[in-house]
Amino acid sequence: MDRLPYGSGRGLVGLLGAVTLSLAAAGLRLALDDLFPPGFPYLTFFPAVILSSFLFGARAGAIAGLLCGLLAWYYFIPPYRSFVVQGGTWIALFFYFAVVALDVLLILWLQRANRRLRDERERNEALAARSELLFRELQHRVANNLQMVGAVLHHHERDVGDPLARAALSEAALKLELIGRIQRQLYGSDGSPVALDSFLAQLVDDVMAAGGKPGLRHMLRVAPGIVLAPDVAIPLALILAEGIANAVEHGFTGRTSGCIAVTVTREAGAIALVIADDGEGLPPDFALDAASSLGLRVSRTLARQIGGTLSLCDRPGGTALRLVIPDRAAQGLS
Incomplete structure (x- = not known):
């Protein structure tokens, strides 16, 4: 779904797809002609237009809509095998192209919405990866700083003559180093x-x-x-x-x-x-x-x-x- 429409930006792929689906719809309509009652000239052509729009984009859908309309008019609207306008032919063609235009526009809107969602998801994934990296770096720096302060206290402990003060400095240094080790282990790679x-x-x-x-x-x-x-x-x-x-x-x-x-x-x-x-x-x-x-x-x-x-x-x-x-x-x- 994320890759649709196929061949985006390459008109030849969409053109070939639209023509192929339109001809396949015409062939299917001819094969089923004896099974259909009169008055269903577009029955197999609508799916061809929808598939062309969905798979290859709005331009391909418009090409398929035009080609399918001409094929239906020529083969399945009386007088057959001609483009003569007779009776309600204009009304039938008008409603056909109105429905095709609506289908193509709806699919175009859905594809644009899907593309925006995909772009937003990719941005969110990139932000999440960056946030995870920054979080790990922050955890690492906090732990390092705590252990560095502990090491400094240990260093100054040797210069203190009072036993009680020395014991307090030693205790504080050990606690800071321990907090630094705990800080590294508190969170998983995803920050939880x-x-x-x-x-x-x-x-x-x-x-x-x-x-x-x-x-x-x-x-x-x-x-x-x-x-x-x-x-x-x-x-x-x-x-x-x-x-x-x-x-x-x-x-x-x-x-x-x-x-x-x-x-x-x-x-x-x-x-x-x-x-x-x-x-x-x-x-x-x-x-x-x-x-x-x-x-x-x-x-x-x-x-x-x-x-x-x-x-x-x-x-x-x-x-x-x-x-x-x-x-x-x-x-x-x-």
């Missing part, structure tokens, strides 16, 4: 947000590898099809990374083996992230609200920003960090 199960696996692998304890195992189970708004996915990923880092650092003190299980599930009207380990457990007097760890304080703040609730508690044989986000907040709704 990626489901959690598609990008959390690499994130968990990276955080576990950074923990420096190769003897620790990890398991990841994410309910398929969960898609979060980017301003929710990044805080969730940061809380996940912090939870794993805390489990590696504090849950397995003096141990080189163990397991960390990460699950993301759908609950009634909410999405739950749980990071469970089989480590040493929490100190008896531990309280999350009073925790002095910078990472945990940042995690609590991030959880509040996305409308979620964060808890950290003992479990049989270890510790579990649990983040619950209402569905409306997870989808970026107010």
